Amino acid sequence: MENKINNSNYMFSGLDTVMLAREYGTPLYVVSEDIIKEKCKEIRESFLLKYENVKAAYASKAFLNLAMCKIIEREGLYLDVVSGGELFTAIKADFPIEKIFFHGNNKSEDELQLAISKDIGRIVVDNLYELELINSISEKYNKKTNVLFRVTPGVESETHKYIITGQKDSKFGIPIVEDIIFKAIKAGIEYENINLLGFHFHVGSQIFDNKSYIIAAEKIMNLIKEAKDRFGFITRELNTGGGYGIYYAKGDDPKPLSYFTDAIMEKVFEKCKEFNLEIPTIIIEPGRWIIGDAGITLYTIGAIKEIPGIRTYVSIDGGMPDNPRPALYDSKYEAVVANKVNEPADNTVTIAGKCCETGDILIWDLNVPKIQPGDFLAVLSTGAYNYSMASNYNKALRPAVVLLNEGNAEVIVERETYEDLIAKNSIPWHLR
Numbered sequence: 001m002e003n004k005i006n007n008s009n010y011m012f013s014g015l016d017t018v019m020l021a022r023e024y025g026t027p028l029y030v031v032s033e034d035i036i037k038e039k040c041k042e043i044r045e046s047f048l049l050k051y052e053n054v055k056a057a058y059a060s061k062a063f064l065n066l067a068m069c070k071i072i073e074r075e076g077l078y079l080d081v082v083s084g085g086e087l088f089t090a091i092k093a094d095f096p097i098e099k100i101f102f103h104g105n106n107k108s109e110d111e112l113q114l115a116i117s118k119d120i121g122r123i124v125v126d127n128l129y130e131l132e133l134i135n136s137i138s139e140k141y142n143k144k145t146n147v148l149f150r151v152t153p154g155v156e157s158e159t160h161k162y163i164i165t166g167q168k169d170s171k172f173g174i175p176i177v178e179d180i181i182f183k184a185i186k187a188g189i190e191y192e193n194i195n196l197l198g199f200h201f202h203v204g205s206q207i208f209d210n211k212s213y214i215i216a217a218e219k220i221m222n223l224i225k226e227a228k229d230r231f232g233f234i235t236r237e238l239n240t241g242g243g244y245g246i247y248y249a250k251g252d253d254p255k256p257l258s259y260f261t262d263a264i265m266e267k268v269f270e271k272c273k274e275f276n277l278e279i280p281t282i283i284i285e286p287g288r289w290i291i292g293d294a295g296i297t298l299y300t301i302g303a304i305k306e307i308p309g310i311r312t313y314v315s316i317d318g319g320m321p322d323n324p325r326p327a328l329y330d331s332k333y334e335a336v337v338a339n340k341v342n343e344p345a346d347n348t349v350t351i352a353g354k355c356c357e358t359g360d361i362l363i364w365d366l367n368v369p370k371i372q373p374g375d376f377l378a379v380l381s382t383g384a385y386n387y388s389m390a391s392n393y394n395k396a397l398r399p400a401v402v403l404l405n406e407g408n409a410e411v412i413v414e415r416e417t418y419e420d421l422i423a424k425n426s427i428p429w430h431l432r
């Protein structure tokens with residue numbers, strides 16, 4: 001696409017967003033491969049090349065499609081999936097199966113069968129029921145499946161309560177409780193078709209403080225020692241999850257990756273020395289931190305409703321279906337009027353989605369220049385958990401995704417059509 005620079009237009013990753021909106025329509029997810037690569041470079045420089053025997057995976061739930069699998073593969077990262085659908089997507093993109101980790105608190109027999117039959121890299125086991133299932137499926141396929149145990153370290157991170165995961169009272173993972181965890185480890189060692197390699201923890205998402213990682217690492221290292229003392233079990237791998245926070249709006253305080261990874265490594269080294277343990281392979285698996293800043297969403301502004309003395313609602317052609325995060329987590333976003341970036345932002349408005357829901361407000365009290373219908377709004381930092389959590393509520397069409405790479409733009413996911421909305425519908429005989 002030709003990229004004519006217009007100084008009053010918002011540029012993202014070297015491209016004019018107004019031109020993108022005009023060419024591809026709105027709402028439009030725009031994702032920058034260049035930014036993803038910068039993030040991966042930081043992972044390499046401050047973690048993979050800094051320490052021996054470490055690995056990094058991308059948590060694909062944040063944003064996954066065939067193109068993203070290819071980018072992640074080229075960047076040399078591993079991939080974390082949490083469902084048969086994510087696994088299928090990775091398989092279809094020919095992502096190296098041995099570099100995939102399969103998570104989830106209730107993996108179905110079909111999902112496990114798919115993973116095991118294809119020789120998946122690791123299954124991160126959430127409970128004993130699942131372990132038994134994996135053992136029997138592996139036996140059927142005459143395989144020995146590599147597993148880690150997800151444990152809940154019993155720490156609470158400071159983030160939205162819906163996205164903390166490391167607390168004791170959590171649906172995820174095996175609690176570090178005498179009767180449960182050691183029974184699981186014993187079974188993991190004894191089952192014929194299981195190759196227990198170690199442990200996994202994930203304390204939550206959109207976290208700015210490394211405290212909960214340090215506490216979790218300490219608790220897991222104590223567990224690792226105990227497992228060695230009781231069963232002679234040598235932990236070969238420790239996956240420390242993801243969750244590193246990014247900047248969305250004022251008040252967010254993102255840190256470089258090393259702020260988290262150095263703290264985790266330091267704790268692991270300290271405890272290994274104290275307990276005279278072999279240092280396991282340490283794995284990280286950020287999602288949002290890799291893709292969050294790499295995405296924006298473009299909308300067209302429509303109806304503007306001014307309630308004198310109260311507020312002005314500015315409606316856009318998307319909302320809750322393409323970005324459920326404000327409604328779900330009260331998430332804050334920043335945005336700019338893409339065709340008026342140089343005009344003074346001296347009006348305060350509220351950005352409303354077009355769903356039939358009072359709660360479908362993307363941004364409260366945003367300062368914008370004087371706007372009119374037909375202007376374009378760019379909502380920033382929408383790369384993570386927007387496209388992947390999008391719905392068809394109100395029969396909204398899921399937007400297209402355009403990938404920007406070194407000044408070029410290309411559609412990697414097409415916009416849905418009305419026909420797509422009814423493609424799987426049928427009318428029963430008695431209603432015809």
Ligand SMILES: Cc1ncc(COP(=O)(O)O)c(C=O)c1O
Nearest residue numbers: 059202205206242243286287288
């Ligand atoms: C097991 C696991 N790993 C990694 C992640 C990635 O999280 P984030 O996108 O916050 O980095 C998540 C989601 O919170 C998760 O549940």
Ligand SMILES: N[C@@H](CCCC[NH3+])C(=O)O
Nearest residue numbers: 061163205206325384385
């Ligand atoms: N969906 C959440 C993050 C969940 C992380 C996965 N365990 C969000 O949008 O912030």
